[in-house]
Amino acid sequence: MRRRYLQALSVIILVAVVFLLLPRFYSNQSFLFNLMLYLGLAEGVNIIYGFTGYLPFGYVGFFGAGAYGSAIAITFWHISPFVCVILGGMAAVATGIVLIPLLRLSGAYFAIANLAASQALYLIVANPTMEKITQGPYGIDLSSVYNADAGYYTMLAVLVFAMVVVAYIRNSDFGLSLLAIKEDRVTASLAGVNVVRARSIAWMLSAFVAGLCGGAFGWFTAVFYPSTVFSLDVSVFTIVFALFGGVGTLAGPLLGALLLYSMYNFIGISTPQYFQLFYGFLIIGLVLFLPDGVASILQKGKVYVP
Amino acid sequence: MSHSGKELLKIKGLVKKFGGFRALNGIGMDVGEGCIVGLAGPNGSGKTTLINVISGVYRPDGGSIEFCGRSVYKLPSHKIVRRGINRTFQVPRPLSSLTVRETVKLAAVYGTCEGNKEETIRQALEIVELEGVKDVVSAGLTFAQQKMLGLATALATKPKLLLIDEIAAGLSHQELFKISQMLLRIRNTGITMIVVEHHLGFIDALTSDVVVMNAGGNLFRGSIQEAAQNDEVVEVFLGR
Amino acid sequence: MNLFVYTIIAGIMYGIFFGLVGMGLNIIFGVLKMINLAHGDFIMLGSFLAYWLYGFLGINPLVAVPIVAAVFFLLGLPLYYAFVPRLIKSKDPEMLSFILFFGLSQVMEALVVFFFGNNQRSIPSTAFGSAGFTIFGQRFPIAWLITCLVALGAFGFVYWYLQHTRMGRATRAVMANRDEALVSGIDVERISALVFCMGLVLASIAGIFSFFVIGASYPSMGAELTTVSFAIIVLGSLGDPLGTILGGLIYGVAVMFMQSYFSSWAEILPYVLLIAVMLFRPEGLVGKAARSA
Numbered sequence: 001m002r003r004r005y006l007q008a009l010s011v012i013i014l015v016a017v018v019f020l021l022l023p024r025f026y027s028n029q030s031f032l033f034n035l036m037l038y039l040g041l042a043e044g045v046n047i048i049y050g051f052t053g054y055l056p057f058g059y060v061g062f063f064g065a066g067a068y069g070s071a072i073a074i075t076f077w078h079i080s081p082f083v084c085v086i087l088g089g090m091a092a093v094a095t096g097i098v099l100i101p102l103l104r105l106s107g108a109y110f111a112i113a114n115l116a117a118s119q120a121l122y123l124i125v126a127n128p129t130m131e132k133i134t135q136g137p138y139g140i141d142l143s144s145v146y147n148a149d150a151g152y153y154t155m156l157a158v159l160v161f162a163m164v165v166v167a168y169i170r171n172s173d174f175g176l177s178l179l180a181i182k183e184d185r186v187t188a189s190l191a192g193v194n195v196v197r198a199r200s201i202a203w204m205l206s207a208f209v210a211g212l213c214g215g216a217f218g219w220f221t222a223v224f225y226p227s228t229v230f231s232l233d234v235s236v237f238t239i240v241f242a243l244f245g246g247v248g249t250l251a252g253p254l255l256g257a258l259l260l261y262s263m264y265n266f267i268g269i270s271t272p273q274y275f276q277l278f279y280g281f282l283i284i285g286l287v288l289f290l291p292d293g294v295a296s297i298l299q300k301g302k303v304y305v306p
Numbered sequence: 307m308s309h310s311g312k313e314l315l316k317i318k319g320l321v322k323k324f325g326g327f328r329a330l331n332g333i334g335m336d337v338g339e340g341c342i343v344g345l346a347g348p349n350g351s352g353k354t355t356l357i358n359v360i361s362g363v364y365r366p367d368g369g370s371i372e373f374c375g376r377s378v379y380k381l382p383s384h385k386i387v388r389r390g391i392n393r394t395f396q397v398p399r400p401l402s403s404l405t406v407r408e409t410v411k412l413a414a415v416y417g418t419c420e421g422n423k424e425e426t427i428r429q430a431l432e433i434v435e436l437e438g439v440k441d442v443v444s445a446g447l448t449f450a451q452q453k454m455l456g457l458a459t460a461l462a463t464k465p466k467l468l469l470i471d472e473i474a475a476g477l478s479h480q481e482l483f484k485i486s487q488m489l490l491r492i493r494n495t496g497i498t499m500i501v502v503e504h505h506l507g508f509i510d511a512l513t514s515d516v517v518v519m520n521a522g523g524n525l526f527r528g529s530i531q532e533a534a535q536n537d538e539v540v541e542v543f544l545g546r
Numbered sequence: 547m548n549l550f551v552y553t554i555i556a557g558i559m560y561g562i563f564f565g566l567v568g569m570g571l572n573i574i575f576g577v578l579k580m581i582n583l584a585h586g587d588f589i590m591l592g593s594f595l596a597y598w599l600y601g602f603l604g605i606n607p608l609v610a611v612p613i614v615a616a617v618f619f620l621l622g623l624p625l626y627y628a629f630v631p632r633l634i635k636s637k638d639p640e641m642l643s644f645i646l647f648f649g650l651s652q653v654m655e656a657l658v659v660f661f662f663g664n665n666q667r668s669i670p671s672t673a674f675g676s677a678g679f680t681i682f683g684q685r686f687p688i689a690w691l692i693t694c695l696v697a698l699g700a701f702g703f704v705y706w707y708l709q710h711t712r713m714g715r716a717t718r719a720v721m722a723n724r725d726e727a728l729v730s731g732i733d734v735e736r737i738s739a740l741v742f743c744m745g746l747v748l749a750s751i752a753g754i755f756s757f758f759v760i761g762a763s764y765p766s767m768g769a770e771l772t773t774v775s776f777a778i779i780v781l782g783s784l785g786d787p788l789g790t791i792l793g794g795l796i797y798g799v800a801v802m803f804m805q806s807y808f809s810s811w812a813e814i815l816p817y818v819l820l821i822a823v824m825l826f827r828p829e830g831l832v833g834k835a836a837r838s839a
Contacts, residue, residue, distance in 0.1 A: 190417075
């Protein structure tokens with residue numbers, strides 16, 4: 001057990017050191033930030049999908065709630081943006097609490113209801129009648145507190161937090177109870193697991209990570225629109241990155257996000273339809289040939305993936 | 307019948323509806339501490355539904371369930387388990403991706419606050435003789451082993467009352483004998499049991515205290531031999 | 547009062563069209579118990595095909611119906627045999643099919659961008675002439691009437707197929723219980739393939755007429771249409787094709803009321819309806835399987 005914690009710890013330290021040092025050698029800070037963002041989001045999806053089996057198709061709702069929660073706190077209260085990022089995380093948790101009843105739905109029904117919830121939240125935030133609070137469709141401008149470096153290191157802290165949460169779940173009794181819920185809720189509850197509480201905690205942790213990511217994104221970007229931070233693409237990218245790498249492990253989603261986001265950056269930004277085509281085929285191929293992700297190839301070879 | 311005089315479980319007028327159908331229709335029964343009660347009845351008489359309601363898998367629609375003098379009526383499963391009731395399933399419901407040891411550990415950690423966890427896990431695996439496969443993933447077990455894993459999981463929560471649902475179904479003769487011996491050993495550690503069974507010979511080997519259900523209610527209570535003389539019991543069993 | 551009457555009539559016509567929008571998704575769900583997450587993209591693709599037929603070959607949308615239907619039927623067969631049998635055998639058909647069809651929707655969207663560019667396209671409603679028609683003193687474009695008639699024709703076809711053909715009776719048996727149908731000697735595989743293709747055909751026909759009811763088409767419109775369709779079939783009754791019409795009508799009238807009286811919040815309606823129905827009326831409208839614990 002201790003050995004597994006040490007393996008997880010070394011993965012976390014490796015990732016943290018790489019992102020601490022890389023800016024000295026590689027000047028595209030925005031790429032590095034977005035890469036960290038997707039690593040963090042993929043681990044966030046991993047918490048809820050990898051361990052409890054709920055596919056959060058509306059995961060972007062938490063991201064948007066975090067971005068807006070944090071931005072609104074900065075705009076109205078003029079407190080430290082760092083504190084506001086945490087408040088953004090709390091805003092996502094609050095959204096998660098409102099959506100807890102959705103966890104009663106199973107499988108694809110949950111996924112669609114969650115998607116609908118994120119769209120509803122988007123339409124509320126972007127509604128012109130909300131202009132006094134959210135600026136409606138006109139977007140948020142945080143250029144008065146703009147600080148790219150601070151935003152970058154905040155994102156790094158968020159990523160480390162997300163990895164620590166996943167490492168804990170992967171190796172703890174709590175994580176075991178989540179996996180049990182994923183397999184069979186009745187058997188889990190007869191083992192004494194409080195199913196409703198455990199899955200709600202996982203849900204809120206997952207929301208918290210996305211909210212922190214959203215808050216950090218808002219600070220780093222300074223100017224954003226509801227259509228950016230509530231874009232369905234964020235949910236989709238995150239889920240496919242995590243699936244591709246292999247959910248239920250710490251390293252899988254990191255690997256998936258690293259490979260695919262880099263590829264997106266390479267071909268996706270200039271010619272999005274090529275990437276979308278590749279991406280669509282990749283998803284189909286994954287489902288048909290590798291439903292448990294890249295990590296499962298190693299696991300079949302009896303290699304332990306942290 | 308080793309009635310120590312103390313009633314562990316008291317059920318009165320229990321009702322469970324599925325739409326318009328009353329699967330349980332006013333059944334009641336008392337179970338004394340340290341006893342094994344056999345629960346018999348024709349198909350569809352509500353035996354498994356009763357187990358599901360007592361263990362909190364289904365929510366009842368009326369009546370009362372008292373355990374150790376406190377109501378467990380409508381409590382969620384995990385609370386019922388922590389009060390000291392657990393059960394097995396006729397068709398095992400393994401946690402496929404978890405190993406045997408992980409499954410039992412989960413129950414030892416979440417199902418009880420008593421005792422040393424490692425010791426509880428070891429004992430549970432020893433009673434059901436699964437030590438040899440403790441690191442095998444549940445999906446890789448045989449049907450009989452999965453049933454034993456279900457029993458071990460229930461035992462690891464340190465129950466006072468164990469509800470055994472048709473454990474004999476689908477098992478061979480030798481396995482049956484082994485299991486009845488195993489259940490008697492478990493009873494001797496002080497665990498009370500309700501054993502649902504089709505196989506009357508199996509019940510006979512365990513206890514002389516049998517409750518016969520019909521249409522969700524009580525029909526008869528007594529020994530198997532007495533039941534065989536009872537016209538009503540004979541009619542519901544043979545009338546089908 | 548005038549606005550009220552207009553809202554009701556427009557809502558009914560709008561609802562009939564949206565019944566057609568949801569129909570294809572629902573019959574596929576009924577038979578395969580899979581959610582075709584690319585449903586909205588098939589609608590989108592149908593509309594682009596109709597646009598191309600009209601714009602480049604001058605084919606009237608009404609004439610395009612059999613052409614588009616044939617194309618989508620033939621498109622459905624390879625898609626069915628490439629994916630569905632494998633999915634049914636997989637360890638989690640419900641979830642994996644959901645993800646796979648999502649992948650398919652991405653491929654379709656990208657291909658449409660390749661061929662048509664990332665622009666809005668439309669067929670002018672004058673394709674059917676500029677005449678209008680009047681109901682209870684309210685005037686509507688003729689294109690709405692034609693759309694409603696086509697949708698009603700499609701419902702009639704589905705009803706006839708299910709109630710009065712041998713394949714249709716077998717289809718109902720598969721919808722009720724796939725395993726039992728299999729045991730009783732029904733060629734479940736063939737029926738599944740046929741219904742899958744029919745689902746795509748119905749989606750594509752909805753696509754042809756979407757120009758006149760919804761407006762211009764664009765490659766990324768699929769996701770929203772899928773969500774709306776899902777809201778409609780959940781409102782009606784999941785897996786019951788004819789319930790879709792009811793779902794469409796409720797949706798259509800509700801949307802028109804929102805647009806007439808609370809226009810700034812109209813867009814949010816399908817999402818709120820979807821969540822509310824799934825949470826509060828699951829037994830009647832979704833069935834037991836959708837909820838647990």
